[in-house]
Amino acid sequence: MELNYVPYIVYLVRKTNIKIWDYFALPDFDTLFKLIIVSVLLKFVISVPMDRPLDFFKSLMDSKIKLYGISFNNKFPEIVIALRLIFFPITEEILYRGLILGQFLKRYTPTKAILLSSLIFGFAHLNIESFAFLFIGGIILGIFYYKTNSILVSSISHFLFNMGFILELKNLDLNRSNLIIYTIVFLISILIIIFLLRKPLKTVKISDFIGET
Secondary structure (H helix, E strand, O other): OHHHHHHHHHHHHHHHOOOHHHHOEEEOHHHHHHHHHHHHHHHHHHHHHHHOHHHHHHHHHOOEEEEEEEEEOOOOOHHHHHHHHHHHHHHHHHHHHHHHHHHHHHHOOHHHHHHHHHHHHHHHOOOOOOHHHHHHHHHHHHHHHHHHOOHHHHHHHHHHHHHHHHEEEEEEEEEOOHHHHHHHHHHHHHHHHHHHHHOOOOEEEHHHHHHHO
16 A cells, blocks of 8 residues: 555655655754664554554453554565565555645644644545544654654654564453553553654764764
């Protein structure tokens, strides 16, 4: 599906005269640390009830909570894994953050622009059950892009989201009492994400980085 984005990207780049390469900047160490923490928490803690809400709440009503264990999945060819981890995140970030969000930021407030682009990002995947996770993920990616003006930063975060593609998610049945523990971890994770996203995020232009070396 992401391969279909290429013609749209080419058209929008030519139409808007945007120089995409100017929006690739390297995150500094502090920013890289923050986006890794935020991305991992969102993928493996926050997304549990959002990515499969029907399954999650059915398990909750049955007095069991299904969390996800992880093992490496080697069923997919290397080319498919490479596309999922590298090509797809970059093309989606160029389209949804660099072009769509970039244009929205010129017309609307940052909050409205990020929410609108995240709605488009969520609906475009045509997966109703995962819409909540995609929408929240779009907001996180939008904030990373807005605060750093770097497609590379949001692409790294997107790459971490997609890491789940090569991990096999296995349900672990927990009894209802463990819901308290999970709820605490869930809420703490949200607070950590909010705290980290409120902090400044810095990037270094690739040209400056090369010049220093």
